[in-house]
Amino acid sequence: MLAVLVRWGLRLLALLIGACLALAFPAVNAWWWAWVGLVPLLLLLARAGSFREAAWRSWLAAGGFFVTLHHWVLPYLGVFSVVAAGIVGLVWVPFGLAAYGLLRRPSLARVLVAMLVLPSVWLTVEALRSWKHLGGTWGLLGLSQWTVGPVLAVAALGGVWLLSFLLVAVNIGITALLIPGAMLRTRLVGGGVAVVLAAAAVGYGILRPEPVVTGSMRVAGVQPGIVYGPQKRLAVHLRLTHELAGLDHDVIVWGQSSVGLDPKQRPDVDRQLREAAAATGSDLLVNVDARGPSGQITKSTYQYTGKGLVATYAKQRLAPFGEYIPLRPLLGWIADYTGAPKQDRSPGDKLTTLNVSGLKVGPLISYESTFPDMRRDLARMGADVTIVQGSLTTFHGSWAHSQQAGFEAVRAVESGRPAVLVELDGTSAAFDARGRPLIWVPPEYRGTFIVDVPLSREETLYVRLGDWVPLMSGAIVIAAILGLAIRRVGRRLAH
Structure with missing residues (x-):
């Protein structure tokens, strides 16, 4: 009984951690929290004890985040609010599973891999959920830095995606500094990489020349x-x-x-x-x-x-359930219970x-x-x-x-x-x-x-190259999955 209470207590703590991360965004605008707000969750995930528990904790954390960030939508969803919160919470589960797998035994090699793979998992999920039929880019972690001029400059290199990648990587480095069981060298390298990344971002923003006003x-x-x-x-x-x-x-x-x-x-x-x-x-x-x-x-x-x-x-691009109902023949009945439109708007083409x-x-x-x-x-x-x-x-x-x-x-x-x-x-x-x-x-x-x-x-690097950060992240995730699969097949063949 005590074990069950502790387990659910930690799950509810994960939900609270996710809700607090939403405070980094407007209107509260505690932008600095985005640099460290994932650390408590990563520590919980590293000590989850199983992939199933890691899934629970990441799911509840995501639910807390999205419900807090978008609480203003809930009254218009009516009876579907709980269902929507449960579905949207699933988007952090891949991140939670990857975090547990990489950080449960925090060696130097695992931490360095985590600082590349975990931001890539996060970015891949952010890019996928930003599809126009799923609500756009609301709530991307990088958007929390919109008032921080020196850091915001990073968006010129890789868009909001690079900002999100940077923030997650710094959070992982700080986690390595604090995580129980890590060797001193692992702590110093993880913390050092976090400092270097943050300093590089700020330095770029400060040293970037002003554009010519025409x-x-x-x-x-x-x-x-x-x-x-x-x-x-x-x-x-x-x-x-x-x-x-x-x-x-x-x-x-x-x-x-x-x-x-x-x-x-x-x-x-x-x-x-x-x-x-x-x-x-x-x-x-x-x-x-x-x-x-x-x-x-x-x-x-x-x-x-x-x-x-x-x-x-x-x-x-029309707002789903605001200006049209996706799959209206199947979901049109939702308009009777929410503020969804009775008639779909017609989109333009260019x-x-x-x-x-x-x-x-x-x-x-x-x-x-x-x-x-x-x-x-x-x-x-x-x-x-x-x-x-x-x-x-x-x-x-x-x-x-x-x-x-x-x-x-x-x-x-x-x-x-x-x-x-x-x-x-x-x-x-x-x-x-x-x-x-x-x-x-x-x-x-x-x-x-x-x-x-x-x-x-000004022709920014992001304008020239486009969404290179999500593409890179997706490639890293695929490579990590293939590497894991090859490793497991090799182990089975060896036995």
Whole structure:
């Protein structure tokens, strides 16, 4: 009986450790915890006693992490919250099994292998769960460093993936320093490698030369908050937009779903938007979320000038269960019990850039801000700046606001381009190409804002090479599995 209580006590401790790791992210933003927050879990895994127990501990730790980080989603999942938490917790199990296998007997060789294999396992799982149909890159460990300039610079080399790899490797090195049963040499090497990795990251960020500023773009944002009804929402946006007349800006941006009426079917709406652009002397980017003539609903960026509509971009990556239900014929019934949409939105098929005041703007819409590859592709297309139209009305007042705004800092460094996020309701923000904040507009703000965005083009290593870190990690994991299999076959043949 005592053994059972101890076992479950340690499992619950793992759950608590996972929950505490979530505090490294916005809105708590205890970024420093990401450097050491996995150490208690790794120590528990190393002393699990069996692979089965390691699976239990890693599963519960992951459940604690994701439920804490995304607690704002749970009310909208309703009765499916427990099931969702149980399923998402499985993603850390491969890491837990690998950690137990490598750290239960912490020799120098095993620790060095662990510092290569375990970050690779972690990264491979992060990359797989970042698939667009599984929710994107929310909660990647590297995103916790979005406010730490010298460390954030590492994203220019390998994206958010390299940041995650670095953090896990440092956690393992610190674990080697503390783990019971390790020889002094193992402790010193593990701790030393952790220090070297952290110092190299900070040193790169400090010594990295500043980009050449080639100009600036003056961006105005309209953030009215939640306004119910398409006619009233349009009227509020138009009123606030007219207040920006004469303030010398290059573009005015409205958030996602700011226009709930199709301008192509409503000449009066088209005329009002054209007149607003003419009156303010600026290009106007609105976001149309309305049923078209075919009956389909598409979320699209519409670019207006005084002459009318000049360009559009249709959102490609839709939020699962937020804008469509995967496998609707099988799972459509979920809409009756959650906030999932009754009708799927229709996705676009390609990225584009918009010509605004002689500059190339890369438009993205809300959920798309979570994907580093889209920002990378826009940089390759020559975008001078990326502008995201967002809306977090569903999760008003939650951690989601600062989490989404924090994405923009990481995306700016990855792409070497400044990034701007304008929310209908949420935290609007802008960052320069180094991820430094230019403006931060809290979700409770109602009105307009203007930000001067310094422009600089820099072809980062991440833009040139793409997702080389997840690919490398996947190759290391495959090699480790093959090596283990060959070793076991060799042992069986020897007997």
